[in-house]
Amino acid sequence: MRRVFVSLVLLAAGCGDDFERRSLLQAYRVVGIAADAPEVGPDDTVTLRAYDFDPASVRPEPGAPAPYYIWVVCGYSLGSVVQYDCIDSRLEAAVGTDGPTLTIDLRRPPWGGPDLRTQYAIAAAEAEARGLDDVFDLEAGVPLTVKLYSGRDGAGHVDSVKQVLVREGDATPRNRNPEIAAFRIGGLDGVIAVPTGEALFLEVEMAPGSAETYVDELTGETTTEELLFSWFTSGGEVEPERGFGDGTETVLTVPETAQRLRLFVAVRDGRGGLAVAERTVDVLAPP
Amino acid sequence: MDARAVALALLLALPAAAQVPAGQLTRPPELVDFVDAEYPADAESLGLAGEVVLRLTIDASGAVTDVQVEQPAGHGFDEAAVEAARLFRFRPAQIDGQDAPVQILYRYAFTLAPPEPPPAPSMATGVVRGELRERGTRAPLAGFVVRLREAGVEAVTDAEGRFEITGVPAGEATIVLDDPAYYTVEDRETVAAGQATELRYALERRGAASDEIVVVGRRVQKEVARRVLTLEEIRRIPGTSGDALKVVQNLPGVARAPFGGGLLVIRGSNPGDSGAVLERHFIPLAFHFGGLRSVFSSSLLESVDFHPGNFGAEFGRFSGGVVDVRLRRPRTDRVHGFVEADIFDAGFLVEGPAGEHGAFAVAARRSYIDALLPAVLPDDADVDFVVAPRYYDYQLLYDWQRGRHRVRTLVFGSDDALSFLLDEPADADPVLRGDFRNEIEFYRLFTEWRTRASDDVEHALSVSVGRNLFFLTGTDRLFFDLKAWVVTARDDVSVRLDDRLTLRAGVDVEALFGDFDIVAPLPPKEGDAAGATTPLGTRDPVRSKRDFLLLNPALWTEAQVRATDDLLLVPGVRLDYDHRLSDFAIDPRLNARWSVAADTTLKAGVGRYMQRPQPDESDPVFGDPDIVVERSVHTTAGVEQRLAPALSVDAQVFYKHLSALVVRDDQGRTRNAGEGRIYGLEVLLRRELSDGLFGWISYTLMRSERRDGPDEAWRLFDLDQTHILTLIASYALSNEWEVGARWRYVTGNPQTPLRGGIYDSDADIYAPYPGASNSERLPAFHQLDVRVDRRWTFEAWILTAYLEIQNAYNRENPEGWTYDYAFRERTIIPNLPIIPSFGLRGEL
Incomplete structure (x- = not known):
């Protein structure tokens, strides 16, 4: 130990x-x-x-x-x-x-x-x-x-x-997948285009009830799921890469070269439930 | 002119070429039957005088058993002095109040007697008296010679260091104090007729201070593999900060612990198969967090005996090795003490007399890493220490001794705590987040009554009562709460039937009871790379919560048979019963030592040993209650050779076979299906402390293998280290300065390569694909540690400062591999870089 x-x-x-x-x-x-x-x-x-x-x-x-x-x-x-x-x-x-x-x-x-x-x-x-x-x-x-x-x-x-x-x-109620209500980039929905090197907030909003309450079979205690948020990007950098509980946002620093980025957020409930959302960001060279 | 021999009396009753450290000299030997030496005729005819310094070995009865010439004088003086000294008879010395063998240096002076002077008028003489103490410690110097050069008279100090010389001619007198262990003092005083001249001297010891007495043969050297360290040596070894138990890690047969931690990996056995015992009672924890310090003050120890294998029947429940730690008697001449501090912790010791027959000692130590670490961690670190690593330990000892009875009571304990907060999930495993807390505490009340019914019968009854507390929490998959009462009791008897036969026997009982609540995945076993490297987040925890009782009684007996003057045989047998497993072990053991020449001893041993499985292995949830104890057979043969007065070599070959080892099968259950074989060579070339120099070269060549079932292939043990080389040297440049160095070379530990992994979608983490178990090795470890000590001696106290530099040439020593998130790329985890540390110690 x-x-x-x-x-x-x-x-x-x-x-x-x-x-x-x-x-x-x-x-x-x-x-x-x-x-x-x-x-x-x-x-x-x-x-x-x-x-x-x-x-x-x-x-x-x-x-x-x-x-x-x-x-x-x-x-x-x-x-x-x-x-x-x-x-x-x-x-x-x-x-x-x-x-x-x-x-x-x-x-x-x-x-x-x-x-x-x-x-x-x-x-x-x-x-x-x-x-x-x-x-x-x-x-x-x-x-x-x-x-x-x-x-x-x-x-x-x-x-x-x-x-x-x-x-x-x-x-005992069966576990359900969490549900992502919105995945926003810089506070915006829809197609995003940003200049190179820009830093953006990525934010995910969960649907009500995504974190369920259940009885832990080991301890017998009633527990509420603590959601784990994992962020992915095909370019640039996200920091932090993961968050839990209230960690529903991260910062994306886009790369210095123009390209299309795919972004994912995966939300896990720790009991096998998973929700994944995806967005695209176009990184543009400065004019 | 008449010729006569004059004995100038005792010089020193202190360290000699001894092998066993002991307690305190409570009474020096006193010469009661002096024998005149015959003055060599040639020397007399030539008008020659001379002084011969002899090394006398005096046994516990006061008889001189050996005489060696230390400083010859030639002209027949040496032979004459030896012949006379063999017939001396002493009142025996006492160590801790008991008659004990010692070695002394004795100066035998041959002078040609001057013509009888005319009787001096009584008013023309005076008295010279006074006392001698050691400078710094203020300890009285007993058995010292005080000479008055002009008068040609001398006296020997008593136990309080006092002396008195009467009939000293009035006038100038030169007082000569020329003990070899101390700086010589020559003082001129005027002796007044009819008056007493009071003198006080504080003598400064040559070289580093030593409050230890080394006694020859105080305990019979009967084991094959036992190695003994003196505390004076221990204090000086670089890289150990003067910690007695850490020094053991530098002896042959002991593997280097990863990160310098506190594991005792002895002769290729699992760390849990070896342990430390204090006065033969098991202590649950040898070291504080990270192996920084042992949990017991080294200053209270009389000796540390290290048994890498083939230990006697009095020890059991370990199939690896034993570190046997003995308490010393606190000093009784006055109150002594010290305060010491370094970059990790600070501690103190106070000791002294308590009543007419008692002595006490109080010691404690506390770390302050918890105060320093937050100050050096960057503000943006992902980890917040709520309680940074913090430890403390304490000891309170009372030692009462009268006549044949001795009672000792010791209260001691240790407490370690660590708590931190991971602000973000760890990259390697997202379940590692939030609060983590670990507390390890134990305390004991130990009492021993030791009595000698006669000169040949000794009896010792001892009981230790206390608690072990272990708490660990972190994530929802790791929780450990153990509260146990621990009672151990021993009753040992030793009977010397005659000069050739001593019988020893005893009862050794261990009981643990309490409760635990554990939530954790199944813990991995040795060699289980998959279990050890698979992230916690991918593993399902199980829970075990129950009360428990472990009751392990044992009986043991052994005989010390001196078959001839040169051959000692020690057959023994131990019967252990494990109440929980309903299993018992009968373990016969035999050790032999044969002195084939004055400086050469051959030795050999064979014996069976049992090992109780780790607690989780017999738990119905984490293991299987139907398993039985593990077994091993130790075989050792070797030779001890004294190469020079202060130089010796000890070489041993050994083979150890392990059976019924607990392994986990493919269903996750524990089984006694494992097997092990360990063999190797150990060499210890040792220079004992002499002329300010001591050190050793320790080398181990070893191979330790396991297989997890009869049909499995042999594989390397997790901590198999083929070559373990340690060079240690310490040299006193002067009375103030001392330097030391330690260099180690150790084969890298085996590793199981990980070859990619499988992505666990539920945990968002990869679980590794392990390669063949322990099929690769880390690069070799080598490191230099250096230490410089500076000592200041004041009238009433001594101040010592030291600077210790670990990893002096900043070698990046690998301790393991760390992998990328998918286990495709790896890099080494390095050991600590160069670390200087500084310490101070002030002692009264």
Whole structure:
């Protein structure tokens, strides 16, 4: 635990500031995958959408192919410490799509077999026999893991993952995605054109109810979601790159060269909910 | 002309070529049976006189067991003096009130007796009396020779430093004080007939001050791998700020801790598998935050014994190494004390007599980093320290001793706190934001009753009661609140059956009970790079909240068998029971030392050791309550060779096998499936303090490997360091100035490379793809630390100032890698740059 704390101090001290900023979109990137809805029942259908950035969208590359999207859906994974690998290959299937959207009918899992509820019941019995309790407990919720392998030749490749909580019953309200009401640049909506080197306020306004109240299952305490705002730009610099709670704005310093910028703001509720908004800014050379 | 031998008495009952530091000399040895040496005939016929300085080793009964010539005189004087001195009989010296062996320097003077002078009229003589004290410390100097040159008479000071010479002829007298440990004083005084002349002298010690006494063989050297440091050496070692426990990190077998932190990585074992014990009772924390200081004042310590392996049966529950810290008895001649301060903290010590048989000591220390750090941090820093790193510790000791009984009571504790606010989410992990707080506190009440039922039977009963408190909070995924009562008790008996056999046995009980509430992801195990590097924001926390009781009783016994005059065998066995795991371990151990020549000792040992798993590993939420204790087998063989009076070498080879190591399986559960093997060579070439110079060269060649299951491949241990070389030297340029340097070269730690990552959309962060575990290494570490001490001696106190420069040539030593947000690019995390520090110490 002391080592954890030392790590925190090192992080706070800003180690590693020499790298490319994570908010700067240069190559192909995924800025978020939203699930509609982030929490579903075992008989529901869920739609996932990847919000990605292709550099060709701001610097046209004639003849460039379209991005590719390969989805891999897994019934259960132990998470990041195993790089979201599926716990059992029998619970996994790859699905290719033409675009950044995938729809899954949980009554017919992509890897085949009976409906998800039945499969989880079988898996729970197997796990219990091996001494593992509460692994496939739909009452508590089971994370459905969806990996996305996407990119474009010559522009880069990204592995990304999104987990959708599958939970039986509706005694506890299911989590919903936050909702962005407005994404303003310099206080303005619409198309923005600014001279090089200009500094602009980026501001996002959330719809009422975006930060939901829920009961934390670990502590049993009623808690309100604290929204995390992540900003991205294809040029210039945003500072700060992230904010939480009331941090609904940042400052964009546009580059010194004329170009079109794509800006994203991704808002997360910390429980799988995500909203993404996008704007375009034209940076013009001074007359 | 008659020839006769005149013994000029004791010169010194202080440091000799000793190996074991001890407590305080409470009574110097007193010569009770003097034997005249035969005056060498040739020397007598030539009218020669001479003085021979001898080094006498006196055992606890007062018998002279060894005589060495320190300063020869030739002409047959040396042989005659040695022959006579062997027959001397002393009233034994006492250390801390108990008879103890010591070494002394003894000057044996051969003079040709002048013709008997006519009896002087009584009114023509006077008395010279007075007292000797050490300048600066004002400590009385016992056992010193006071000579009156013209009269050819002398006296020896008593325990209070007082002397008296009667029958001194009236007139001018030269008082000579020429002890080798002190600057010589020659003083002219006029002795009045029929009157007493009162004199007081404050002698200035040559070289650095030392309030330590080094006693030969006070504890039997029975372990194979034990290494002992004197506190005088400890104070002078650059880069350690005089901290006793930090010095241990410079000995063979000890890996360099990352960032100079407080980890004890001994012979390739996990840090949690080694520990420090105070009077053989475990202390939960050896160092304050960042390893800056140990949690106990070094000034209260008698000795620090370091056991990198093959320790005796009296120690248990560790499969790595043990740092055995012993308390000294506070000084009883008068009140002493010091105040010291450097850039990190300030502390004090007060000690002195308490009643007829008691002594007390009070010490405390507090850091002021919390006052300084906010002043040096830039205003726009992302981190606000609510409480910057702050620590304090305290010790209150009472030591009562009468006859065969000794009772010691010690209250001590330590408290560390750190709290800060991250204004913005950390780049590396957005869940790292907001308030963070960490507090670590423990305190103990320790009491020991030690008694000697007879000269051959010693009994010690000790109990320690206290609390461990640990609190950590930060983000909604990290919360740790532990409150534990800790009770440890020992009852140890030693019985000397005869000159060749001593039996020792004891009971050693440890109990911890309390409650905890923990919210955290599953903690990574050693070698688990994925677990260690995966951001907190991508990991689901779990919670464990419960009351707990850990009860770990143990029985131990060992025999010290002197099979021959040269061979010592120490077989022993220890039985440990772990109540929570319902598991026990029977650990037989055998150590042997064989003195094959006067300066050469061979040694070897083999033994089994157990290690209780870390608390989380047997927790039903974080681990598995069905696991059992970890096991290890230590094997060591080596040689100790004295190369010169102050130069020795100790070389050891060792092999350690670890089994039933706790690892986490692919389901996240803990299992006793791991295995380890550690082997290497340790060499310590040591120059003991002599002529103002001391130092050592410590070298370790080692390989420490693990595998996480019987079918897994062997891999390197997280902190495997192939070469560990430490050069330390300290030299007293004069009585005022002293310089020292430490240079270290250490192989870089193994690292697991990270090869990109997967973007976790829910956390807005990448989780890394780890490469083969510990398959790469950091570049080597090397660093020079230097230290300069300046000492001023005043009549009643001593002031010492030092300047210490760590990383003197500003080497950018790597301590790890840090990666970009997607784990595609990396750069090193450097250790601290050049850091000068300054300290002051004033002592009475």
